[in-house]
Amino acid sequence: MIEFLNMGGYGAYVWSAYGIGFVVLLANVRSARAYYRKQLARAIARRQDSNT
Amino acid sequence: MRIWLPLQRLVSARYFFEFSSRILPWLGWVTLLILLTGLGWGLFYAPTDYQQGESYRIIFIHVPSAWMSMFAYMVMAGCSAIFLIWRIRIMDLFATSTAPIGASFTLIALATGSLWGRPMWGTYWVWDARLTSELILLFLYFGVMALRAAIDEPRRQGRAVALLTLLGVVNIPVIHFSVEWWNTLHQPASITKAAAPSIHLSMLIPLLLMALGFTLLYLYMALQRTQGAIIEQEIDSTWLQERLSNNTIETEGGTGK
Amino acid sequence: MKTRHRRLLFITAGVLALTGATLLVLNAFRSNLVFFHTPTEVAEGTAPLEQLIRIGGMVEENSVEKTSESLHVSFRVTDFDHSITVTYDGVLPDLFREGQGVVAEGRLRDSVFVADRVLAKHDENYMPPEVAAMKLDEKAQNTPKKYYK
Known part of the structure; x- marks a missing residue:
């Protein structure tokens, strides 16, 4: 396990590369979903306004 | 022109929205599955490289991101061209959704390449033609996003952004051929159409899996953003309000992490 | 922030980004296009x-x-x-x-x-x-x- 994490001495480079990739992509997935939900909530609020 | 009918439907905001709603949950899970398989294969199963040791495992992130950075730009440019010629609004929305995702892939490609370069080349960064043109791509994405945010009037906004996107497309062949046209520190492509790949099959499979996973992830995120944009624009349209009152819209917004 | 200010901010950012890109191109063409000599x-x-x-x-x-x-x-x-x-x-x-x-x-x-x-x-x-x-x-x-x- 330690050996795997060490990556033949390149652990710091390999894991920071994978870390950056993961963080940036996760932030993307989240922001796409947040945008969708925000617009959906806005549309629902609009419908309730027009009903009352 | 009957054969055009399905296409015409798809480019209408309403059908695009419904089509996306149907495929997004599936797409999410398939993407996750492929990405996890690719990651596991690349990190655990793929053999060590004969020259670079374990550090080469960075390419499983780096190369697919670099491909996606260019692919996303080409999609954006294609959408912009269609939008400028036929004024199909959904194309403008899809291009808008693509820009931040493409910028992210470019950023990942640059950062991971740098982390590979430090131990292997002996430097984080050099101003060679490949690295410089990829950095310009990042600035192009930023420029496109900034220009869109700067113009409020929707008609002018779409047109101006589409034009800028099309101007920037010259950079794509420059990135691709930079390693052939000029002396660069960056190595030439390992996978080309002309010759057999100079990467061993045991490393090629996880690389292609990651590339497929990134492509699907891009589609997933771009479709969801486009859906958001459709709601934003069509907020008062009858079909959307009807769907809302029937409560048929996926409120969770799909699957995934 | 007012819309006008926001627009100004984004235009400035856009111009800066494009200028940066152009400068990088020029810099690359001046001396670094040929990364090394044989x-x-x-x-x-x-x-x-x-x-x-x-x-x-x-x-x-x-x-x-x-x-x-x-x-x-x-x-x-x-x-x-x-x-x-x-x-x-x-x-x-x-x-x-x-x-x-x-x-x-x-x-x-x-x-x-x-x-x-x-x-x-x-x-x-x-x-x-x-x-x-x-x-x-x-x-x-x-x-x-x-x-x-």
């Missing part, structure tokens, strides 16, 4: 020898000499027509080895290239060690052509 260009005098330059080529087999106490190292860089002796004081990158590509940055002094920086150039091949051993003969024939065009 030993042949140095021998024929077509490389700008009066300034700091980079030379690139293959590290000649059996040419690397290291002194055990210090980081001083000397080796020959070749493009198979001409070769130059390079001296360097510093840590070599991990991919530096005989028979592989290298780029050295520095100046030519009395026909010896004194490098301030040595970068290793990777080829486009990725394979496990066993396969590499099998392909060794084939590779020796292919690699030189790809480095020097």
